[in-house]
Amino acid sequence: MRRLLILTLLAALISPAFGAEIVLVYPRTDSLGAVIEYDAALDSTFLLGRVLPPRGELVINGRTVALTSEGAFLAWLPIRRHPEPEEWLLRFQAVGGDSATLRFPYAFARTTKSVDTSAAPFSPRVVKIAATNAQICTVPAGSYFVFPELGCRMVATDHQSGFFTVRLGDGLQAAVDERWVAVEQDSQLPPAMLRDGYCRSPSGFSECVLALDRTVPWFAELVDAGTTLQVTLFDTKAALNRVRYELDDPLLSQITWTQQPEGVVLRLLGKRAFSHGYSIAYVNDSLRVLLRGASSTGRGLKGKTVVLDPGHGGSATGAVGPLGTKEKDVVLRLALLLEKELKRSGANVMLTRRSDDDLGLYERTDLARQAQADLLLSLHANALPDGENPLTRNGSATYYYQPHSRAAAEVIHCHLLKAAALRDDGLWYGNLALARPTECPAVLVEVAYLIYPPEERLLRSDDFLRKLAKGLARGVREYFEIP
Ligand SMILES: [Zn+2]
Numbered sequence: 001m002r003r004l005l006i007l008t009l010l011a012a013l014i015s016p017a018f019g020a021e022i023v024l025v026y027p028r029t030d031s032l033g034a035v036i037e038y039d040a041a042l043d044s045t046f047l048l049g050r051v052l053p054p055r056g057e058l059v060i061n062g063r064t065v066a067l068t069s070e071g072a073f074l075a076w077l078p079i080r081r082h083p084e085p086e087e088w089l090l091r092f093q094a095v096g097g098d099s100a101t102l103r104f105p106y107a108f109a110r111t112t113k114s115v116d117t118s119a120a121p122f123s124p125r126v127v128k129i130a131a132t133n134a135q136i137c138t139v140p141a142g143s144y145f146v147f148p149e150l151g152c153r154m155v156a157t158d159h160q161s162g163f164f165t166v167r168l169g170d171g172l173q174a175a176v177d178e179r180w181v182a183v184e185q186d187s188q189l190p191p192a193m194l195r196d197g198y199c200r201s202p203s204g205f206s207e208c209v210l211a212l213d214r215t216v217p218w219f220a221e222l223v224d225a226g227t228t229l230q231v232t233l234f235d236t237k238a239a240l241n242r243v244r245y246e247l248d249d250p251l252l253s254q255i256t257w258t259q260q261p262e263g264v265v266l267r268l269l270g271k272r273a274f275s276h277g278y279s280i281a282y283v284n285d286s287l288r289v290l291l292r293g294a295s296s297t298g299r300g301l302k303g304k305t306v307v308l309d310p311g312h313g314g315s316a317t318g319a320v321g322p323l324g325t326k327e328k329d330v331v332l333r334l335a336l337l338l339e340k341e342l343k344r345s346g347a348n349v350m351l352t353r354r355s356d357d358d359l360g361l362y363e364r365t366d367l368a369r370q371a372q373a374d375l376l377l378s379l380h381a382n383a384l385p386d387g388e389n390p391l392t393r394n395g396s397a398t399y400y401y402q403p404h405s406r407a408a409a410e411v412i413h414c415h416l417l418k419a420a421a422l423r424d425d426g427l428w429y430g431n432l433a434l435a436r437p438t439e440c441p442a443v444l445v446e447v448a449y450l451i452y453p454p455e456e457r458l459l460r461s462d463d464f465l466r467k468l469a470k471g472l473a474r475g476v477r478e479y480f481e482i483p
Helices: 002-017 327-344 361-370 403-420 453-459 462-481
Strands: 021-026 036-038 044-052 056-060 063-065 072-078 087-094 099-108 125-129 144-146 153-160 163-169 172-177 181-183 192-200 206-212 218-223 228-234 236-238 252-260 263-270 278-283 286-291 305-310 348-351 375-382 396-400 424-429 442-449
Touching: 021 087, 021 099, 044 056, 044 087, 056 072, 063 072, 072 453, 144 218, 153 172, 192 252, 192 286, 206 252, 218 278, 218 403, 228 286, 236 252, 236 263, 263 286, 305 327, 305 361, 327 348, 327 375, 327 462, 361 375, 375 462, 396 403, 403 424, 403 442, 403 462, 442 453, 453 462
Parallel strands: 036 099, 192 236, 305 348, 305 375, 375 442, 396 424
Antiparallel strands: 021 044, 044 072, 056 063, 056 087, 087 099, 125 153, 125 181, 153 163, 163 172, 192 206, 206 286, 218 228, 228 263, 252 263, 278 286, 396 442
């Protein structure tokens, strides 16, 4: 046993000294015999990985590809089509004479849509949301715009290609994935009724509670420079005649409503902007809206709760760089450094994960919600889909979704750009789960491109991560100084 171990160790030590090796990181070819499929419209794409030893000449499909001093490569190449062989052929000639070859075929995805002509006509049925974090989109593969609660019911008028067409109110249709609903026997669903309620202001919030006889899909939006929260309750009729107010509510001025064909449109008018978010939930046969203005702890980062979310983790590696650097590891290191910086300024800091754990997207946003975070910041390192050129698109980017997150996104992006000193890859509106929470400002940063060799090299250095942590901390501090 021991002799075998020594022999194995010797073999492991000796074998890399001989021969040359190509390690292809992307496209992934680890499942044996799997053929990579490209979108038929693509004419070029990228391959990345590394060679061992790190010096020599790498040629892919007849083109010489640049190697970094660590042996990393990122190639942007035309995709060959029939009658040429549809394959990647990588040849590496190491300094010293050894060589390695790697070849694998690829194919183009079929774009012909199957049309199901045998399906019986669909008769309208009530469907009930049977999953948490379900999403309703404008049309199949359109934008998500309604996030219905568990138990929310709607009338489905059609079923095709895995989606139900649902009626949100008179004249407004949307689509919901069949995986998220249970079909009921009923075909009729009377409109929900919205009735009387009250407003009050427990510490730090304004709360508005209105009786509603069932949970309905709703669409909420901050308008009038963030001073009004407009909530459309679909398929709802108003029987709302009395609302009790509390004197001295610091945030909420009053509620108005109109009856529209698609439902009731509620307007919660603020005395100032609802700058720190809101939440809407169906609780005890009522619609409950919580509104947050500036935090009760006043200006400055001291006493604020910041939730940092290192992206991915566990079996979800995230992006992988040519040298094998994993996004999940880089962003965790960055989160721990940023935590120190923020704590030094008196913030309460929580991390969604502190080790290499598997964690769902909504477990992360739930944690921020439970912590009553003043800010949620999700940390990532970027990659691109097939067909986009990482040699020309790289650098730092920042994403937000809710209007009340815009100010935080802007100031954090400015400081990220200064600290990283890379290309500005943009400040983006993005419909991402980690940018979507309504309860607090939520921002997602892609600090650099892990698939781009010069940026992978930076992300492997603790100096660079410390610089990023300091820059992001400056951004967070400045955000909490905004009056
Ligand atoms: Zn990521």
